[in-house]
Amino acid sequence: MTPTGARTWRDPRWRAAALAWAAEQLARAGLVPAGKPEQPHVRAWSTAFRIPLRGGGAVWLKAVGPGSVQEPVLAEALGRWVPQQVLVPLAVDRERRLLLLPEGGPTLRETGADLPAWAALLAGHARLQAEVARHADELVGLGVPDHRPERLPALVADLLADHGAQRSGHPEGLADDVRARVLAGLGGYAAACRELADGGVPASVQHDDLHDGNVFAGDGLHRVFDWGDASVSHPFLVLLVALRSAGGVLGLPPGDPGMLRLRDAYLDPWLDHGSAAELRELCDVALRVAPLQRALTWRRILRGVHEAERAEWAGAVPGWTAEHLAPGPLAPGG
Numbered sequence: 287m288t289p290t291g292a293r294t295w296r297d298p299r300w301r302a303a304a305l306a307w308a309a310e311q312l313a314r315a316g317l318v319p320a321g322k323p324e325q326p327h328v329r330a331w332s333t334a335f336r337i338p339l340r341g342g343g344a345v346w347l348k349a350v351g352p353g354s355v356q357e358p359v360l361a362e363a364l365g366r367w368v369p370q371q372v373l374v375p376l377a378v379d380r381e382r383r384l385l386l387l388p389e390g391g392p393t394l395r396e397t398g399a400d401l402p403a404w405a406a407l408l409a410g411h412a413r414l415q416a417e418v419a420r421h422a423d424e425l426v427g428l429g430v431p432d433h434r435p436e437r438l439p440a441l442v443a444d445l446l447a448d449h450g451a452q453r454s455g456h457p458e459g460l461a462d463d464v465r466a467r468v469l470a471g472l473g474g475y476a477a478a479c480r481e482l483a484d485g486g487v488p489a490s491v492q493h494d495d496l497h498d499g500n501v502f503a504g505d506g507l508h509r510v511f512d513w514g515d516a517s518v519s520h521p522f523l524v525l526l527v528a529l530r531s532a533g534g535v536l537g538l539p540p541g542d543p544g545m546l547r548l549r550d551a552y553l554d555p556w557l558d559h560g561s562a563a564e565l566r567e568l569c570d571v572a573l574r575v576a577p578l579q580r581a582l583t584w585r586r587i588l589r590g591v592h593e594a595e596r597a598e599w600a601g602a603v604p605g606w607t608a609e610h611l612a613p614g615p616l617a618p619g620g
Contacts, residue, residue, distance in 0.1 A: 287352045287589065287590060288352065289351070289352070289589075289590055289591055289592045289593065290331075290351040290352065290590065290591065290592065291330045291331075291351070291591050291592035291594075291595040292328050292329070292330055292333075292595060293592065293595075294351075294592070295325070295328050295333035295349065296328065301325075303382075304335075304347060304349055304382070304384060305323060305335065305337075305347065307379060307382070307384060308323075308335070308337060308345075308347045308384075308386055311376060311377035311386050312337070312339075312345065312386075314377075315376060315377075317339055317340075317345070318339065318340040318341075319337050319338065319339060319340070320338050320339055320340040320341075321338045323335045323336065323337045323338075323347070324336045330351070330591045330592070330595040330596070330598070330599065331350065331351045331353055331354060331514065331587050331588075331590065331591055332348060332349060332350045332351060332354065332514060333348070333349050334346050334347065334348045334349075335347040335348075343389060344389055345376065345386055345387060345388055345389065346386070346387045346388075346389065347384065347385070347386055347387075348384070348385045348386075348387060349382070349383060349384050349385075350383045350385075350514050351383070351587070351590040351591060352383070352589075352590035353514075353586045353587035353588065353589055353590030353591065354383070354513075354514035354515070354587065354590070355383055355429060355590075356428070356429050356430040356431060356513070356516065356517075357383070357385065357513045357514045357516070358375070358378035358379065358380050358383055358384065358385050359378070359380050359428045359429060359430075360425065360428070360430050360491070360513045360516055361373070361374075361375050361378065361385055361511075361513055362375055362378050363421070363424075363425065363428065364418065364491070364513070367417065367418055367421060368414050368417055368418060370507060370509075371410060371411075371413075371414045371507070371508065371509060371510065372414075372509055372510050372511065373387055373388070373390045373502060373509050373510070373511040374388070375387055376388060387511070390502035390504070390509060390511060391502050391503070391504030391505070392502070392503060392504060393498065393499055393500070393501060393502055393503060394407060394498040394499075394501045394502075394503040394508070395497075395498040395499045395535075396503075397503045399498045399503075399532075399535060399536075400536070401536060401544055401547065401548070403503070404498075404532045404535075404536065404548055405547060405548055405551035406508065406551075407498075407501055407508045408525075408528060408532075408548055408551050408552035409551045409552060409554060409555060410508045411493075411496060411508070411510065411524065411528075411552070412521070412552050412553070412554070412555040412556060413555045414491075414510070415490040415491060415492075415521040415524070416490070416521075416555055416556065418490050418491045419488040419489065419490035419521070420488075422434075422488065422489045422490055422491075422518050425491060425518050426518050430491070430516065430517060430518050431516075431517040431518070431583075431586065432517070432518055433492065433517040433518060433519035433523075433579055433582065433583075434483070434489045434518060434519055434520070435479040435480070435482040435483040435489075435519070435520050435575070436479065436480070436483045438475075438479045438519075438575065438578070438579060438582075439472065439475060439476040439479055441582055442472065442475065442578045442581075442582070443472065445578070445581060445582055445585060445603075445607070446465065446468060446469055446472075446607075448585070459604055460604040460607055460608065461604075461608070464604075464607070464608045464611065465607075467611055468578075468607060468608075468610055468611065471610075475575065475578065475610075478571050478574055478575050479575060481568070481571050482520045482522075482568065482571055482572060482575060483520075485560070485564075485568045485571075486559045486560050486564075487520065487521065487522065487556055487559045487560070487565075487568060488521075488559075489518055489519060489520060489521070490518070490519075490521045491513075491516055491517075491518060491521075492516060492517050492518065492519035492520070492521060492523050492524050493510065493513065493515065493516050493524050494515040494516055494517060494519075494523070494524065494527065494579075494580065494583050495512065495514075495515040495527055496510070496524050496527055496528040496531075497527060497528060497531035497532075498531065498532075498535060500512045514587070515583050515587065517579075517583065519579060520572055520575070521556075522552075522568060522569050522572035522573075523572050523575065523576040523579055525549065525552060525569065525572065525573060525576075525615075526572075526573060526576035526577065526580060526614075526615065527580070528552075529545060529548060529549065529573075529615040529616065530615045532545070532548055533545055533615060540613065540614070540615050540616055540617050541616060541617060545615065545616055546616065549566070549569060549616060550562070550566075553565045553566065553569060569616075570614075570616070573614040573615065573616060574610075574614060577606050577607070577609035577610040577612075578606070578607060578610050580606040580609075581602075581603050581604075581605075581606035581607045581609075581610075584599070584602040584603045584606060585603050588602065588603065
């Protein structure tokens with residue numbers, strides 16, 4: 287894996303090659319650039335250019351690092367399977383990890399999301415996952431990370447053994463007592479993962495960063511984008527970030543009736559796979575499993591970043607690992 291980062295995205299040679307590819311794809315689509323491309327987004331793991339078009343509007347060129355190698359192929363596949371619920375790429379280059387995307391309109395964050403809007407988003411996303419579940423094996427074959435519940439205990443054991451990310455003597459590393467407690471609880475974690483695997487809800491795409499800034503909300507539709515953190519996993523794990531984000535935006539504390547309403551809105555499309563009580567129990571299990579899975583995602587992303595550019599995010603893997611010991615977003619006091 288050759289790391290990338292902000293210095294890659296700002297390199298004139300890299301920029302010229304990426305923009306030349308975008309120009310070729312626009313020409314094939316009969317679209318003509320107008321004006322100079324802008325590069326408003328530069329992160330260690332990705333960048334995006336806005337390319338204005340003759341006649342108005344624009345397209346976006348996105349590049350991702352090797353930690354998000356699955357995003358172009360995943361976005362392309364979802365564009366075939368659930369085109370009304372995602373931002374469909376105009377073109378992708380899997381080898382160079384490039385996506386050419388249309389403008390998606392305002393995000394849910396920009397339009398202002400109240401409780402009913404969040405509930406509609408979560409219900410719609412559950413329907414997306416239910417539709418895509420039959421493609422889970424295909425997605426793994428395409429290179430989407432396999433975080434299905436039966437694989438998580440071994441992946442987490444490897445994470446805890448990775449002293450490069452977790453060494454206790456490092457200022458941003460995992461504290462000795464936290465590491466000891468997580469290790470001691472791996473048997474219970476494995477049991478929770480077995481419960482998810484045997485719970486009757488199929489594995490599917492798991493966005494892992496679903497919030498109001500990653501969803502377009504125009505024309506009465508919710509179209510999800512930014513699949514750089516995604517994996518194939520138990521679908522309910524998506525609620526970890528989604529519910530925390532909703533609670534922060536709406537000012538709802540863990541355990542608030544509004545948070546439970548959002549949970550139930552998400553679970554309703556899954557009622558073919560269990561009773562409401564059974565699904566709620568599985569949701570509680572998923573929220574206990576999810577933080578360590580999120581730590582795995584961050585480790586993957588940061589492994590694809592230039593070492594010198596990881597410092598700002600050095601606390602992410604230990605932070606999510608320690609989060610496993612904290613109350614979840616539905617638990618009072620969480």
